Amino acid sequence: QVQLVESGGGLVQPxxxxxxSCAASGLTASDYTLGWFRQAPGKERDFVGNIRWxxxxxxxxxxxxxxxxxxxxxxxxxxxxxxxxxKPEDTAVYYCAAVRSPLGYESEAWEYESWGRGTQxxxxx
Numbered sequence: 001q002v003q004l005v006e007s008g009g010g011l012v013q014p015x016x017x018x019x020x021s022c023a024a025s026g027l028t029a030s031d032y033t034l035g036w037f038r039q040a041p042g043k044e045r046d047f048v049g050n051i052r053w054x055x056x057x058x059x060x061x062x063x064x065x066x067x068x069x070x071x072x073x074x075x076x077x078x079x080x081x082x083x084x085x086x087k088p089e090d091t092a093v094y095y096c097a098a099v100r101s102p103l104g105y106e107s108e109a110w111e112y113e114s115w116g117r118g119t120q121x122x123x124x125x
């Protein structure tokens with residue numbers, strides 16, 4: 001059973017940066033894709049990006065492309081999302097998710113099998 005624990009959220013000023021971590025356990029093989037989603041109050045859970053565990057290939061949503069990057073550390077079983085030039089509209093709960101898939105094309109919440117509890121990111125002055 002895959003378990004995911006996010007950390008690193010907090011309050012940041014507009015224009016600032018933040019790095020979130022997702023510690024994963026139970027990844028029994030390399031054919032997983034780990035994704036990041038976010039959900040603002042009253043809104044749907046939106047895809048932010050994902051990374052293929054096998055080769056580190058990433059898929060980033062157009063809405064954050066150029067500002068957010070995703071990476072992984074296989075030795076620590078941890079996925080990171082680095083967020084730059086944060087804006088108030090980036091305020092949301094950020095979730096880590098996993099699916100047993102080698103493709104890396106998954107961008108819908110329903111496609112993911114395991115979820116973390118989320119970490120709050122607030123962008124405000």
